[in-house]
Amino acid sequence: xxxxxxxxxxxxxxxxxxxxxxxxxxLGHDTMYWYKQDSKKFLKIMFSYNNKELIINETVPNxxxxxxxxxxxxxxxxxSLELGxxxxxxxASSQDTRNNQPQHFGDGTRLSIL
Amino acid sequence: EDQVTQSPEALxxxxxxxxxxxxSYTVSGLRGLFWYRQDPGKGxxxxxxxxxxxxxxxxxxxxxxxxxxxxxxxxxxxxxEDSATYLxxxxxxxxxYIPTFGRGTSLIVHP
Numbered sequence: 407x408x409x410x411x412x413x414x415x416x417x418x419x420x421x422x423x424x425x426x427x428x429x430x431x432x433l434g435h436d437t438m439y440w441y442k443q444d445s446k447k448f449l450k451i452m453f454s455y456n457n458k459e460l461i462i463n464e465t466v467p468n469x470x471x472x473x474x475x476x477x478x479x480x481x482x483x484x485x486s487l488e489l490g491x492x493x494x495x496x497x498a499s500s501q502d503t504r505n506n507q508p509q510h511f512g513d514g515t516r517l518s519i520l
Numbered sequence: 521e522d523q524v525t526q527s528p529e530a531l532x533x534x535x536x537x538x539x540x541x542x543x544s545y546t547v548s549g550l551r552g553l554f555w556y557r558q559d560p561g562k563g564x565x566x567x568x569x570x571x572x573x574x575x576x577x578x579x580x581x582x583x584x585x586x587x588x589x590x591x592x593x594x595x596x597x598x599x600x601e602d603s604a605t606y607l608x609x610x611x612x613x614x615x616x617y618i619p620t621f622g623r624g625t626s627l628i629v630h631p
Contacts (some may be wrong), residue, residue, distance in 0.1 A: 453560070494566075505552060505617060511563030513561070513562050
């Protein structure tokens with residue numbers, strides 16, 4: 407049973423296109439996240455949702471738009487893709503927004519912009 | 521600003537050769553320090569949470585310790601399957617529940 411699943415695993419596309427990444431968690435968690443991991447393995451928070459509401463929105467271009475149809479799903483839509491968007495995007499979830507809650511990560515979506 | 525620095529960046533060990541990974545942090549009011557393991561092509565996998573200085577946690581060949589300024593992940597008699605990137609993350613006080621991650625230590629254990 408996969409706890410946090412992302413699709414697709416790989417995404418190769420042209421500059422200027424629009425694409426979406428989907429994430430689902432079956433852990434019953436209230437809080438979900440999107441992270442970007444660069445080539446040097448640094449994990450940078452992009453967004454966090456709690457019970458379908460946007461809580462954290464870091465300095466991310468407005469070409470990135472998250473959507474949470476319910477608390478088990480958090481999707482990421484990216485408009486007008488740029489070369490610098492190439493990275494691995496991780497979805498994660500945690501029980502809630504209380505302190506000391508570990509995060510559970512999906513296996514990432516590897517986005518390559520040609 | 522919260523900072524998390526992991527060292528070394530990369531570590532190569534022979535099977536059975538014990539060593540330690542370091543995670544130094546500067547945060548205002550530590551709420552929790554997390555260790556994760558990340559295998560190539562996979563997401564980080566949670567290992568431990570440490571809450572206060574002096575605390576220790578163990579899991580198989582791994583032991584995590586915490587002081588007021590740093591955490592160590594000790595690996596005793598490592599095996600090749602321990603090869604992975606180990607990430608440290610800290611959660612500070614002040615209301616934010618988002619942890620700050622370090623850049624990780626890439627560990628390779630040779631048979």
